[in-house]
Amino acid sequence: xPAQPRRRPIRRRWWISGGAAxxxxxxxxxxxVTIRALAPGPGHPVADPETKPSAAASFTPSAPQPPFSVVxxxxxxxxQTFRFAQGEFYLQAGSTxxxxxxxxxxxxxxxxxxGMYLGVSFNCAxxxxxxxxxxxxTENLLPAExxxxxxxxxxxxxxxxxxxxxxxVNAPYxxxxxxxxxxxxxxxxxxxxxxGSAHQAMGEEHLPRTVTPGQPEVAIEQVIPAxxxxxxxxxxxxxxxxxxxxxxxGSTENGRTWCASDDVNETGSxxxxxxxxxxxxxxxxxxxxxxxxxxxxxxxxxxxxQLIPLERAVDVPGSLCGDSLRVSVVIENRGPAxxxxxxxxxxxxxxxxx
Numbered sequence: 001x002p003a004q005p006r007r008r009p010i011r012r013r014w015w016i017s018g019g020a021a022x023x024x025x026x027x028x029x030x031x032x033v034t035i036r037a038l039a040p041g042p043g044h045p046v047a048d049p050e051t052k053p054s055a056a057a058s059f060t061p062s063a064p065q066p067p068f069s070v071v072x073x074x075x076x077x078x079x080q081t082f083r084f085a086q087g088e089f090y091l092q093a094g095s096t097x098x099x100x101x102x103x104x105x106x107x108x109x110x111x112x113x114x115g116m117y118l119g120v121s122f123n124c125a126x127x128x129x130x131x132x133x134x135x136x137x138t139e140n141l142l143p144a145e146x147x148x149x150x151x152x153x154x155x156x157x158x159x160x161x162x163x164x165x166x167x168x169v170n171a172p173y174x175x176x177x178x179x180x181x182x183x184x185x186x187x188x189x190x191x192x193x194x195x196g197s198a199h200q201a202m203g204e205e206h207l208p209r210t211v212t213p214g215q216p217e218v219a220i221e222q223v224i225p226a227x228x229x230x231x232x233x234x235x236x237x238x239x240x241x242x243x244x245x246x247x248x249x250g251s252t253e254n255g256r257t258w259c260a261s262d263d264v265n266e267t268g269s270x271x272x273x274x275x276x277x278x279x280x281x282x283x284x285x286x287x288x289x290x291x292x293x294x295x296x297x298x299x300x301x302x303x304x305x306q307l308i309p310l311e312r313a314v315d316v317p318g319s320l321c322g323d324s325l326r327v328s329v330v331i332e333n334r335g336p337a338x339x340x341x342x343x344x345x346x347x348x349x350x351x352x353x354x
Contacts, residue, residue, distance in 0.1 A: 061090035063162045066097060069190040070165075076105075077182045078116060079174040085187035086166040091157040096198050098351065099124060099133065100237075101189035103149045103167060107141040113177030115140030115302045119170040120149045122189065127162040136168075137241055137307030137345045141183065150309035151239045152349050154200045155191075165189060196353040199224050201327075207343035208253045210245070210263060213335030216274075220341075220348045221328035223280065226320050234352050236275055236291075238310040238329050241345035244269040244337050246301035251340040263338030268300035271333040275312045279322045287321040290314055299339075307345060316352075 072085035091097060101122040121136035133153040141147055155163070167187045173179070201222035211217050219240060243251040245259035246266050252258065274294040281287040291314045299306055310329065327350050333339045 061162075063088045063090040065090050065092075066191045066193050069188065071186070071188045072167075073184065073186050075182055075184050076118075076169055076171060078171045078176075078179055081168070081170045081172055083166050083168045084185075085189065086164065087189075088162055088164045089191055090161070091155065091163050091191075092160050093157045095157070096194040097155045097157075097191055098152060098194055098198065098349070099155060099165065099189065099191050100152045101135075101150070101165075101167065101187065103169070103185060103187045104146065105141065105183045105185050106146045107143050107178075107181065107183055109144035111143060111178060111181040113179075113181070115142060115304065116176070116178040116181055116183075117141075117171060117173060118147075118183075121168045121170070122151065122153075122165065123168065124153070124155060124163060124165040126157075127164070132157070132163065135239075135345060135347060137239065139306050140302060140304050142302055148309070149307050151307065151345065152237045152347055154194075154198055154349060165191075194351060196351065197228060198352070199228075199327075199350045201348035203343045203346050203348075207341055207346055208258055209341055210258050210260075211271075211331050211333045211339045211341060212263065213333045213338070216330050216332040219273075219329045219331050220346055221326060222348060222350065224325045224327065224350060224352075226323050226325065229316060229325060229352050232316055232318070234277065234314040234316060234325075234327075234350055236277065236310070236312045236314065236327055236348075236350050238275065238348045239346065240273065240308040240310070240329060240331075241305070241342040242299070242308060243305040243340045243342065244299040244301070244303075245340065246304060246337055250304065251342075253340075253342055253344060258340040259338060265335065265337035266301050267336050268298065268303075269333060269335060269337045269339045270296070270298045271331055271339055272296050273308060273310065274330045274332070275310050276326075276328045276330060277312075277314045278326045278328075279320050280324045280326050281322040286326075290316070290325070 068089040070085050070087035074084045103120050119138045124133045125131050132155050135151040135153045137149045245263040250259050272294050277291040278286040279288040293312050
């Protein structure tokens with residue numbers, strides 16, 4: 001029988017065939033990985049060319065948005081200084097916000113001494129610590145006479161972000177008859193967005209100043225062009241920080257004493273405060289008075305200084321005889337002591353709404 005030809009082993013052929021299949025599989029897997037990488041995932045939405053994505057729709061502020069308010073209560077024992085009624089809120093650039101605060105207290109009737117000094121300041125700042133507003137007042141508390149410190153400020157944020165406000169109370173003197181007196185403090189403040197327009201007077205244009213007995217004098221004012229007042233109603237918010245001249249060194253500000261020897265009388269000051277809104281014609285004179293609301297106030301040497309809150313709502317007619325409105329706070333001092341109106345803590349804000 002002739003010898004059979006020797007058959008080649010088939011292992012190499014299977015190895016070559018299996019290697020080719022494995023290489024093809026690797027190429028397919030690589031292609032799938034590439035396609036998956038290029039495809040949009042859950043974190044990479046594709047923008048519709050017809051519709052722009054809304055940032056506001058998915059934005060969650062890191063703090064509450066206005067309207068926002070804080071109420072807090074704390075006791076204070078003379079001498080003591082501390083900060084309380086703290087709160088954080090989120091504001092948006094391009095909007096204007098009104099911040100109003102009110103701190104109320106009363107010195108107990110059986111507390112020692114007569115007057116007890118209490119200074120109050122309300123301060124607001126950005127998350128980075130940049131101050132955006134500060135306002136307050138001072139007064140001597142008298143036994144069994146309730147006192148409220150009321151004031152306002154406007155905030156116009158330069159950038160979106162978290163802001164915070166708090167109240168600081170200061171009763172530092174330990175060598176007075178009222179030392180050891182405890183009073184209860186209630187602070188309330190609120191932030192609201194202005195739906196309309198708001199105007200804030202600059203106190204440094206008129207203040208500080210000494211008002212002697214005699215003719216009425218403007219303490220603070222602002223002129224608002226009529227074309228900025230399409231709304232039909234105004235709310236005038238003002239607080240005057242005043243001191244009666246019962247002593248030569250009784251009132252200082254900006255490094256100056258504002259009570260001269262001729263201004264002093266230990267009896268104190270009696271005066272009228274009038275909130276006025278007038279329409280001003282082209283010649284600068286009043287063509288129509290819209291509002292004049294007067295209050296009579298007395299400050300003796302024991303009270304010495306006071307924060308006087310004023311608020312008035314005014315309707316604006318549809319047609320005006322002039323091109324602007326003048327909002328002013330006028331003081332007529334009847335004496336006998338002169339009266340100092342301070343720049344610090346004196347405010348005038350006019351809010352216009354439809």
